Amino acid sequence: KQEVTQIPAALSVPEGENLVLNCSFTDSAIYNLQWFRQDPGKGLTSLLLIQSSQREQTSGRLNASLDKSSGRSTLYIAASQPGDSATYLCAGNTGNQFYFGTGTSLTVIP
Amino acid sequence: DVKVTQSSRYLVKRTGEKVFLECVQDMDHENMFWYRQDPGLGLRLIYFSYDVKMKEKGDIPEGYSVSREKKERFSLILESASTNQTSMYLCASTAGSTDTQYFGPGTRLTVL
Numbered sequence: 001k002q003e004v005t006q007i008p009a010a011l012s013v014p015e016g017e018n019l020v021l022n023c024s025f026t027d028s029a030i031y032n033l034q035w036f037r038q039d040p041g042k043g044l045t046s047l048l049l050i051q052s053s054q055r056e057q058t059s060g061r062l063n064a065s066l067d068k069s070s071g072r073s074t075l076y077i078a079a080s081q082p083g084d085s086a087t088y089l090c091a092g093n094t095g096n097q098f099y100f101g102t103g104t105s106l107t108v109i110p
Numbered sequence: 111d112v113k114v115t116q117s118s119r120y121l122v123k124r125t126g127e128k129v130f131l132e133c134v135q136d137m138d139h140e141n142m143f144w145y146r147q148d149p150g151l152g153l154r155l156i157y158f159s160y161d162v163k164m165k166e167k168g169d170i171p172e173g174y175s176v177s178r179e180k181k182e183r184f185s186l187i188l189e190s191a192s193t194n195q196t197s198m199y200l201c202a203s204t205a206g207s208t209d210t211q212y213f214g215p216g217t218r219l220t221v222l
Binding site: 100 | 150
């Protein structure tokens with residue numbers, strides 16, 4: 001069974017800082033990896049999807065990378081803003097199922 | 111834009127009650143999922159469905175059942191609610207098994 005880990009569980013940074021969130025998974029046989037954002041009490045919003053054949057995806061200030069051989073993905077956020085404060089989750093897709101990490105809670109301090 | 115809606119944002123039920131949670135998606139997606147989310151445990155898959163009238167157990171199906179009579183609607187049923195089913199319930203859908211997963215806003219269920 002796929003296990004997904006996100007470290008750290010919580011992160012605080014000053015506004016404007018660039019930061020990296022980490023996601024590791026145990027089974028390299030994934031179809032894709034997806035990054036989500038979750039605001040308190042809300043559902044998940046998809047940020048980026050990286051297919052297994054891709055190395056990275058970009059959307060605005062966000063860049064996600066995938067290294068299947070090492071079982072790692074990173075989400076890079078450039079020039080962080082207070083509005084980026086949320087919990088970020090990654091999920092590995094093994095075909096029919098998505099396996100989620102427990103998330104990194106990000107606080108961007110004005 | 112894909113829209114996934116859930117019937118209630120907040121729900122309070124008594125132990126032993128039968129509870130229905132409904133999820134509707136408007137993008138003709140094949141696959142639909144029900145998760146529960148608990149602090150420290152993350153999202154755990156309860157059931158999923160890849161076609162009308164089809165269902166597959168996820169990691170924690172005990173105490174739950176599902177129904178998918180129409181493609182756009184996936185219902186989660188708690189036959190006899192218990193306090194340990196107090197949780198945030200999230201519904202999601204995908205077009206295909208390797209496509210982006212879209213989530214509804216969630217239902218916060220409290221069982222007293």
